[in-house]
Amino acid sequence: MKGLNGKVAIVTGGATSIGAAVVEALVGAGTKVVIADIAVSSGEKLAKSLGDGVLFQKTDISFDHDIKKCIDATIQKFSRLDFVINAACTYLDNGMNSTREEFLQSVNINVAGGFVLTQKAWPYLKKTKGAVVNFSSIGAKVAQPGRCLYSMTKGAIHQLSRNEALLLAKDGIRVNTVSPGWTWCTVLDELSGGDKKATDNIASPFHMLGRVGKQKEIADTVLFLCSDHASFITGADIPVDGGYMALGPEQQDDALAKLADAR
Ligand SMILES: NC(=O)c1ccc[n+]([C@@H]2O[C@H](COP(=O)([O-])OP(=O)(O)OC[C@H]3O[C@@H](n4cnc5c(N)ncnc54)[C@H](O)[C@@H]3O)[C@@H](O)[C@H]2O)c1
Structure with missing residues (x-):
């Protein structure tokens, strides 16, 4: 894709899972990357391998002081900053039993973290006419069983991103969100015991394409949003969800045929 070679990105949550796939894809496109994460051993291992x-x-x-140190380290090593990818998240969520502390922690990591990083990166992004990609989710748009805090933060990211897009447009900075459907990740790996086929079978009725997403499919969309090909796209959300959000409550069954059969 045009406009990625020789650029510099910060990827939060880039040490593992989908974030790591974004890092690998960016590196493949010639972008230099700073992995900003708390997962030290995976982050160091990935950086070394690339x-x-x-x-x-x-x-x-x-x-905030970690965020400042991250931006300082980026400029010191690579002398510029073009893209901020906010992929880090916590899945901390106890539904209706969540405490105020958990609520605030969830907002702090999932929403405020990306906001403050974008704010501190702003002067550098202004110089390069850069781009920000914030990770939202299908969970932002519909109720999902057992969830409350995580989905709320992902919903907030949509509105935050629209406002960031407007506030930063005058500086030539674009801000968009990606909203993945179920995507192969640490949580699905642990829950399924690494069984991708079983995971696809569970996800199939509510993803039109009949499977969970691949990390690379999310990463490719992030790259597109950073690239010159997306030069007129800002304030937008790109669902990468195999048709999850386009599917209605009837899912993929022919309800009228069921009604006729029931007579
Ligand atoms: N996996 C899915 O099915 C799915 C679906 C929709 C959206 N998403 C979104 O995609 C993104 C990546 O999801 P994932 O499943 O790969 O998550 P993950 O939990 O596997 O990875 C999240 C990363 O964020 C890091 N992190 C957590 N707290 C942090 C903090 N305070 N500071 C810095 N880093 C921190 C973790 O160390 C980890 O490397 C998230 O924003 C998530 O909401 C995922």
Whole structure:
């Protein structure tokens, strides 16, 4: 894709899972990357495996001083910043039993962390006419069993991103969200015991394409949003969900045929 080679990105949550796939895809496109994550051993291992163009910077995005250190390290090593990818998240969620502390922690990591990073990156993104991609989710748009805090934060990211897009447009900075459906990740790996086929079978009725997403499919969309090909796209949300959100409550069954059969 045009406009990625020689650029510099910060990817929060880039040490594992979908974030790591974004890091790998960016590196493949010639972008230099700073992995900003609390997962030190995976982050260092990934950075080492990808060579000189990748730096791991231990960063807890719930702390402003870590965010500042991350941006300083980026500029010191690569002298510029073009893209901020806010993929880090916590799945901390106890539904209606969530405490105020958990509520605030969830907002702090999932919403405020990305906001403060974007704010501190702003002067550098202004220089490069850069782009921000915030990770939302299908969970932002519909109720899902057992969830409350996580979905609320993902919903907030949509509105935050629209406002960031407007506030930063005058500086030539674009801000968009990606909203993945079920995507192969650490949680699904642990829950299914690594069984991708069983996971696809569970996901099939509510994803039109009959399977969960691949990490690379999400990463490719992030790259598109950063690239020159998306130069007129800002304030938008791109669902990468195999048709999850386009499917109505009838799912994929022919309800009228069921009615006729029931006579
Ligand atoms: N996996 C899915 O099915 C799915 C679906 C929709 C949206 N998403 C979104 O995609 C993104 C990645 O999801 P995932 O499933 O790969 O998540 P994950 O839990 O596997 O990875 C999240 C990463 O964020 C890091 N992190 C957590 N707290 C942090 C903090 N305070 N500071 C810095 N880093 C921190 C973790 O160490 C980890 O590397 C998330 O924003 C998630 O909401 C995922």
